[in-house]
Amino acid sequence: MIEHPMPQTPPTIAAAVVTHDRLDKLRTTIERLLAEPVSHVVVVDNASSDGTAEWLASLDDPRLLVHRSDSNLGGAGGFSIAMQIARDRTDADWIAVMDDDGRPRPGAMQAFSRMDLSAWDAIGAAVFHPDGTICEMNRPYRNPFWHLGRFLRTLARMPLGKGREGFHLGDADYRDGGPVLAVDMTSFVGLFLSRDALMRAGLPDPRLFIYGDDQLYTLQMRRKGLRIGFAPEVRFEHDTMALQGKTGVVLRPLWKVFYMYRNALIAYRVAAGPWFWPLVPVLLRKWRRKAADYGDDAATFRAMLDLAVRDGLARRLDRPHAEILRRSGSD
Template sequence: GMQLARDEAQADWTVVMDDDGRPAPGAIEAFRAMDLSEWDAIGAAVHHPDGRICEMNRPYRNPFWNPGAFLRTLARMPLGRGRAGFHLGDGDYRTGSPVVRVDMSSFVGLFLSHAALQRAGLPDPRLFIYGDDQLYTLQMRRAGLRIGFAPQVRFDHDTTALQAQGGVVLRPMWKVFYMYRNALMAYRVAAGPWFWPLVPVLLRKWRRKAGDYGPDAALFRTILDQAVRDGLAGRLDRSHDDILRLSRSDAP
């Protein structure tokens, strides 16, 4: 779709969204009313249909590129709230808040200028699901493109993903593989030379999430271990059929 928009359409801007995401009433009008002269891409404020902020679509500033966000993240890590140090806060979502620069925005309500599509290229389809938006927008920022978060441009994400104590709980289980393999690849881009010291911290945190999967905790760890091996190796050629087979068995 993005390739067709880039190569065939004559539109100045293109918006992408998930199949379970949609612009809220007035969102497109709010975007069209913006002064876009300083931006190459605009990320929407994504909410659940009941009004809650959708955590999986909360934009962030890369802490490895922003000293202030890095220090806030370190300060919150002992409390288990490191994520809050570099993701946008609830206050940034209030109507009337200014558009702020971000380094990552999700594909639920991401507006891309034609020039940005030309420069940034296309997402890697081998990622299939999860993390492709992180990698794409981080690479946009590395190329010098400007991404803004606009709280007045609201999207609804009717996702069934559940939030538990350790974060999002994914069903069906095959989604676990893509989430964590692709997250490692995004962290490699985000962290740069800090990536390898960061890996043990990530693995410890992720393995703790097994408790949120109840009777599937062992299966979660099995899938996670394979995802980590592939992610560290940069392997993107494992077939979806292989992942489906892995997700039906808790054997090592």
């Protein structure tokens, strides 16, 4: 008698979305998600003032779980709440995390459901801009401080200004039908977490506010032995066009500078381990050169960077957001 394998039951998926004052982008994301085979859509509204709460209240879909925060907790605070709700108020097998401007392309959830997930605790999607170009800020990587080959390739490319090519996934890795690759870091735009992985990894640290929370979270997952894969056939789009200067992203408003560099130092400490302190002077020289991209605001950039470095090296995460706004001239 020939035994036929039983067909696999597709995993149930809950989406977790964080939003703040971007109703136009949120509309598209929620409409896209509700057209996909998801069991729940958790939305954390970070005290939006643009009609988001009213629009969400007008939707009539039993899959929606909406939480409105009384204050803006930032992306990190929002993701912490959204992932907690998805964990505690749904029975989904997997939780897919995304910003309000990040969303699955049609068919992405079906592509994920068809995967053999037995070897993975988490899966990162391939993220593109709406025009089809790869979204650089969401490009996964292998931590060069944990992999000698990656480390050497990164060193070889640094004099050419192409150090990222040594440890980030390449364009060829995004080809549809390619293999699922092991990575150490992926972003919160299209990160699928198994329920067991979320239980073991815990929730993102809400004190990070914005920037680097996904990098730190996934690096810490790897340190705990959790397996993260990159699946090129699971495709997301990120409707963002960050302004690029001569030396990288230019952040506006300037209060964002503080969080970017404070959190980067905290993440580098996890990634670099014993190499962290020798690395710090290299990072500071590189970051200070970015002041040239800020024109008349260069002095404010330097002041926010200096504050970020002090808090990042001290691993201080309790500075009030109101103070950051005031110091940056954004209040």
